Amino acid sequence: MRKDNKRTIALYMFPAILMIIVLLYLPIFINLYESFFSWGAMSSSHKFVGIGNYIKMFKDEVFYTALKNNMIFMIMSVIFQIGLSLIIANTLESKFMRKTQNIFQSIYFIPSLLMVTVVGIAFKMICSPSIGIINPLLELIGINAENIDLLGNAGSATFSIAAMSQWQYIGYTVVLFVVAIQNIPADLYEAADIDGASAIKKFFYITLPEIKDTILINMIITITGSIREYDEVFVTTNGGPGYASETLATYLYKVGFRNDQMGYASAIAFFIFIVTFAIGLLQMKGYQLDE
Amino acid sequence: MKRKAIAMLVVASMTVALFAGCGSKSDESDSGKVKLTFLDKHPEDEYKGYFEEAIADFEKENPDIEIEYENISDQAMKEKLSVLAAGGDLPDIFFCWGGECLNRFSRSGKILDLTSYMDEDAEWKDSFLPAFLSSSVYEGKNYAVPYRSSVLYMLYNKQVFADNNLDVPTTWDEFIDVCDTLKNKEITPIAFGNSDKWYTMWYVGQFNANFVNKDVRTADYNPSSGAFTDEGYVKAVQTFLDLNDAGYLGKNVNSKDYYQVREEFAAGKYAMILDATSQFSFYKGAMGEDGYGYFKIPIPDGATGDEASTIVTGGSENYAVSAETKHPDEAVKFLKFLTKKAQAEKQTKETGLPNAIIGGITEDNSDAVIAAAYETSEDYDAIAEWLDQCVDGNVSNTYMASLQEALDGKSAEDVMADVQKAAKEVADANK
Numbered sequence: 001m002r003k004d005n006k007r008t009i010a011l012y013m014f015p016a017i018l019m020i021i022v023l024l025y026l027p028i029f030i031n032l033y034e035s036f037f038s039w040g041a042m043s044s045s046h047k048f049v050g051i052g053n054y055i056k057m058f059k060d061e062v063f064y065t066a067l068k069n070n071m072i073f074m075i076m077s078v079i080f081q082i083g084l085s086l087i088i089a090n091t092l093e094s095k096f097m098r099k100t101q102n103i104f105q106s107i108y109f110i111p112s113l114l115m116v117t118v119v120g121i122a123f124k125m126i127c128s129p130s131i132g133i134i135n136p137l138l139e140l141i142g143i144n145a146e147n148i149d150l151l152g153n154a155g156s157a158t159f160s161i162a163a164m165s166q167w168q169y170i171g172y173t174v175v176l177f178v179v180a181i182q183n184i185p186a187d188l189y190e191a192a193d194i195d196g197a198s199a200i201k202k203f204f205y206i207t208l209p210e211i212k213d214t215i216l217i218n219m220i221i222t223i224t225g226s227i228r229e230y231d232e233v234f235v236t237t238n239g240g241p242g243y244a245s246e247t248l249a250t251y252l253y254k255v256g257f258r259n260d261q262m263g264y265a266s267a268i269a270f271f272i273f274i275v276t277f278a279i280g281l282l283q284m285k286g287y288q289l290d291e
Numbered sequence: 292m293k294r295k296a297i298a299m300l301v302v303a304s305m306t307v308a309l310f311a312g313c314g315s316k317s318d319e320s321d322s323g324k325v326k327l328t329f330l331d332k333h334p335e336d337e338y339k340g341y342f343e344e345a346i347a348d349f350e351k352e353n354p355d356i357e358i359e360y361e362n363i364s365d366q367a368m369k370e371k372l373s374v375l376a377a378g379g380d381l382p383d384i385f386f387c388w389g390g391e392c393l394n395r396f397s398r399s400g401k402i403l404d405l406t407s408y409m410d411e412d413a414e415w416k417d418s419f420l421p422a423f424l425s426s427s428v429y430e431g432k433n434y435a436v437p438y439r440s441s442v443l444y445m446l447y448n449k450q451v452f453a454d455n456n457l458d459v460p461t462t463w464d465e466f467i468d469v470c471d472t473l474k475n476k477e478i479t480p481i482a483f484g485n486s487d488k489w490y491t492m493w494y495v496g497q498f499n500a501n502f503v504n505k506d507v508r509t510a511d512y513n514p515s516s517g518a519f520t521d522e523g524y525v526k527a528v529q530t531f532l533d534l535n536d537a538g539y540l541g542k543n544v545n546s547k548d549y550y551q552v553r554e555e556f557a558a559g560k561y562a563m564i565l566d567a568t569s570q571f572s573f574y575k576g577a578m579g580e581d582g583y584g585y586f587k588i589p590i591p592d593g594a595t596g597d598e599a600s601t602i603v604t605g606g607s608e609n610y611a612v613s614a615e616t617k618h619p620d621e622a623v624k625f626l627k628f629l630t631k632k633a634q635a636e637k638q639t640k641e642t643g644l645p646n647a648i649i650g651g652i653t654e655d656n657s658d659a660v661i662a663a664a665y666e667t668s669e670d671y672d673a674i675a676e677w678l679d680q681c682v683d684g685n686v687s688n689t690y691m692a693s694l695q696e697a698l699d700g701k702s703a704e705d706v707m708a709d710v711q712k713a714a715k716e717v718a719d720a721n722k
Contacts, residue, residue: 011298011299011302012298012301012302014302015302040720045720128543128546128547129542129543129546130543130547130551130555131551146542149543149545149546150546151546152543152544152546152547153545153699154696154699237486238487238488239692240486240488240695241545241695241696241698241699242692242693242695242696242699242701243692243696254688257370257374258369258370258684258688259683259684259685259688260395260683260684260685261685261720
């Protein structure tokens with residue numbers, strides 16, 4: 001009976017496993033295989049080039065620009081969506097905020113419900129030097145904004161898009177942190193109060209260790225999200241000016257579907273996969289060690 | 292045993308259900324009609340109505356054919372064309388620009404050769420303006436039909452010119468004088484915005500045609516032999532950058548876009564704008580027939596190309612048929628319907644989109660300005676296809692990205708060095 005049971009389980013698992021293999025693992029291997037060829041969807045040639053596409057990638061300046069931009073996204077996301085958002089969550093949970101907590105929580109959370117396209121177009125207008133509001137505001141406080149063009153200058157484009165992304169998603173992690181903090185047993189804080197611990201000490205010695213799991217999960221979400229960064233860039237600058245705000249994902253798309261270099265695009269895609277996979281593994285390992 | 296059979300059945304149906312969505316579309320609709328898919332790029336309100344009505348009229352004339360219409364934006368179209376071809380599932384009938392955009396489909400045999408249909412119906416073939424029909428010819432064969440034609444002009448706001456006592460410039464020096472006068476009065480002379488990257492290509496494509504000989508250009512625009520080493524290309528880019536450096540194009544050009552600046556031009560914020568005849572109807576609507584005028588783009592100083600004085604950037608927009616369509620005859624029938632003279636005239640009258648039919652644009656179906664612009668365009672012997680469409684995608688994207696950087700300080704030589712590198716890569720891949 002037990003043996004038969006196992007077979008039944010295997011039988012019922014089969015469609016789900018088949019789906020995961022065909023739709024997830026198989027494409028990864030096909031992608032790896034195709035990255036060793038020089039080919040385009042529009043051309044009939046399909047030439048084996050070995051690791052040529054990977055050599056090309058590591059010699060490509062735009063690839064490094066994109067990588068750097070992904071790093072900017074990653075660092076800013078960790079600072080804001082983990083660091084700042086923890087502080088906000090902790091403040092919302094403190095006693096004097098209890099009454100107004102829900103209002104603020106909603107205010108922070110609402111932007112993350114908006115569509116990226118809508119937010120992107122709105123920020124494109126806000127940042128525009130001719131029709132936007134940021135430049136006039138800078139002029140008002142006495143800064144010469146004549147040469148400031150947030151999305152149009154190579155130096156500021158990536159930071160502006162990353163800032164928009166923080167504005168949008170900070171509320172999301174705030175809510176996750178608030179929930180985690182609410183689950184911490186109140187007696188821990190009561191004990192700390194009796195011992196006369198300050199708010200800052202309580203934050204570092206009770207709150208942080210207790211919500212470590214949530215922090216780790218949010219880290220995985222924000223870091224892998226910033227490596228896969230695509231939509232915000234696409235809507236606002238589309239990688240411009242020049243290649244200044246290109247990310248790996250937007251560059252991959254352009255190489256593949258605009259320039260029709262599918263082999264090279266496959267190589268970039270595999271690189272992104274390796275990076276996200278490695279980060280995921282590292283984080284999961286760190287997670288297990290803590291258990 | 293019975294339970295086992297049921298379990299197997301459940302598993303089988305689950306497996307099948309997973310992949311149910313992956314199957315190919317059926318091309319017969321429920322009513323047993325022939326169904327044709329049609330991908331177009333006219334979702335704007337002023338155009339959409341006409342095309343929908345034309346399809347309805349066609350379906351009324353041919354009750355056994357049903358057209359499934361998909362209508363996406365210009366920018367989306369550029370990407371969709373590549374994406375669709377990559378998926379191998381082209382619509383039966385689809386929009387495509389002329390030049391290399393179409394040639395890449397023709398070369399790989401993905402679109403239907405229309406030569407035999409054209410030979411059968413010489414009247415149809417001869418009704419097109421030859422310059423525009425020629426942009427869809429590849430190796431002597433017809434691969435598409437033009438339904439819309441366009442050439443570039445410099446437009447000016449008559450009110451702004453009158454307020455500043457300016458005459459319409461006919462030479463490059465006069466043009467620069469006009470720009471200087473306006474700039475000294477703190478009016479930005481030329482409306483320009485480049486956040487979408489393609490707008491520079493209109494200028495540079497025109498200047499390339501002015502500075503580079505025809506044979507050299509033809510060889511360079513072909514992906515298998517592109518080199519872009521002629522020094523005329525650097526001069527062309529430099530001519531454009533000089534306009535920007537002199538401040539004629541205004542500030543922060545990389546964060547403004549074409550649609551924004553043309554509205555501002557219509558509102559009198561700028562004096563001139565480079566635009567194509569296919570867009571004149573917008574200015575007519577926004578400024579009135581008497582509000583705007585046009586003049587030929589002056590030929591830059593030192594332009595030594597053999598066609599310098601007789602060429603203008605322009606192009607055709609075409610409809611092509613997928614080589615894999617199951618109903619080629621019906622698809623061609625639809626193309627003929629859209630491009631027959633009466634229908635083409637209706638298209639121009641109702642949408643302002645100039646057709647590509649001989650004698651198809653008159654004061655009756657457009658307006659005096661557009662009709663005159665088409666008459667003026669007969670002075671030009673040659674059409675230089677849109678630069679962003681007529682070269683390989685890799686070269687064109689490099690061109691556009693580098694030009695965007697050039698507006699931010701990069702030199703003309705460096706722009707062309709980037710383009711040469713991309714062209715070499717493409718040429719190597721096409722050998």
